[in-house]
Amino acid sequence: MASDLRSDCLEIATYSIGENMPQKATLEALGKLDIGDRITCLAVGKAAWHMAKAADTALGDRIARGIIITKTGHLKEDIPGFFAMEAGHPIPDDRSLKAGALALSLASSLDEQDHLMVLLSGGGSSLMESLMPGINLEDLISINRTLLESGAPIEDINVVRKRLSMVKAGRLALAASPARVTTLILSDIVGNDLEAVASGPTMPDRATREQAYMIADKDRLYLTRAMKEAMDMETPKTLTLSETISVGDVTKLCSAASERAMALGYETTVLTASLRCEAKEAGSFLASIGRYHAGKGPKAFILGGETVVHVRGDGLGGRNQELALAGAIDIRGIEGIALASIGSDGTDGPTDSAGGIVDGQSFFRMVEAGIDPKKALEENDSNRALMASGDLVDTGPTGTNVNDLVVMLCT
Numbered sequence: 001m002a003s004d005l006r007s008d009c010l011e012i013a014t015y016s017i018g019e020n021m022p023q024k025a026t027l028e029a030l031g032k033l034d035i036g037d038r039i040t041c042l043a044v045g046k047a048a049w050h051m052a053k054a055a056d057t058a059l060g061d062r063i064a065r066g067i068i069i070t071k072t073g074h075l076k077e078d079i080p081g082f083f084a085m086e087a088g089h090p091i092p093d094d095r096s097l098k099a100g101a102l103a104l105s106l107a108s109s110l111d112e113q114d115h116l117m118v119l120l121s122g123g124g125s126s127l128m129e130s131l132m133p134g135i136n137l138e139d140l141i142s143i144n145r146t147l148l149e150s151g152a153p154i155e156d157i158n159v160v161r162k163r164l165s166m167v168k169a170g171r172l173a174l175a176a177s178p179a180r181v182t183t184l185i186l187s188d189i190v191g192n193d194l195e196a197v198a199s200g201p202t203m204p205d206r207a208t209r210e211q212a213y214m215i216a217d218k219d220r221l222y223l224t225r226a227m228k229e230a231m232d233m234e235t236p237k238t239l240t241l242s243e244t245i246s247v248g249d250v251t252k253l254c255s256a257a258s259e260r261a262m263a264l265g266y267e268t269t270v271l272t273a274s275l276r277c278e279a280k281e282a283g284s285f286l287a288s289i290g291r292y293h294a295g296k297g298p299k300a301f302i303l304g305g306e307t308v309v310h311v312r313g314d315g316l317g318g319r320n321q322e323l324a325l326a327g328a329i330d331i332r333g334i335e336g337i338a339l340a341s342i343g344s345d346g347t348d349g350p351t352d353s354a355g356g357i358v359d360g361q362s363f364f365r366m367v368e369a370g371i372d373p374k375k376a377l378e379e380n381d382s383n384r385a386l387m388a389s390g391d392l393v394d395t396g397p398t399g400t401n402v403n404d405l406v407v408m409l410c411t
């Protein structure tokens, strides 16, 4: 039975990730849109190439000009009519500044006959930048490092990054005015705060100057005079010509998983699409739910989001593998239960695995292979433990990035 549960878990995850692939999601959204005939396309983010490919398929010659800005190694074959470039991520580099200048000059060349189609995905904040006067690349790199190392949530990091930028916080849409702007977003933000994705180049910015200073103070950012001047400038609060559509996100990831689980005959509950707590606590908590429901199924519990790992040991792992290992410890010996935790992008932490899938026997398989599962958890060594029990999930990079999916099945 566990093997059926395990294959059902993987089928559910594969289906929901497939439904949130950038090309599929973008094509579906474009099919429903009323778009003019003079389209300029700007694709920015880790999924930019895939989204641009979908736009090329759907709109063909109606795209007058296109630009793709993506992370190093994320470009595939040439798309006719598109200029493509790579830039730095997670730390911006001089190519990011070239990308920002290019995007702004493209936007400002448009008039009211034009329609700017922005295809946005995670990673865009670092990949495309144009700095406020007096701020240089060195300042930008140092601010980004401090913010990323502070452990601050990405939404907070982007509140500050927006203020220092001429292209973020809706300013790209302002540059494109009077052209109409439509932005399709593949979101990597838990909670779907769309204006945080890639620092919202075409969306109004709700954050205030005071919030930005509070975050800067908390993270002990060193602000030069030019940075303070930039922080003081108001960001756009309304953008009448700009509309935003979410094409893929963690909520859709959970809905697709739920749809598949129901089709497989499970009574299904989406527990949350904004999981954010410590990975091992999520694993133990889910195990306690599983222990209660095992034997009362078939039931499916679906969760989406991104847990965190406060690393204490020097083992190898990732948040999904750590969640699965914690789950394995607490469901040991229980029949009729399987728990999978998988990164939709196919990479979990600094490992080649996407996550882990465990059942009531995983703990014992680890012990037989000479691993102490509890010690492995303390040492953040989930990758070695799950490898020993044959419980790693290896998908390779999937091409999308809409956070993580957790599926627990009980019979």
Ligand SMILES: O=C(O)[C@H](O)CO
Binding pocket: 121, 122, 123, 124, 125, 126, 154, 158, 188, 189, 196, 197, 198, 199
């Ligand atoms: O680019 C960014 O800011 C992050 O990936 C969030 O979208």
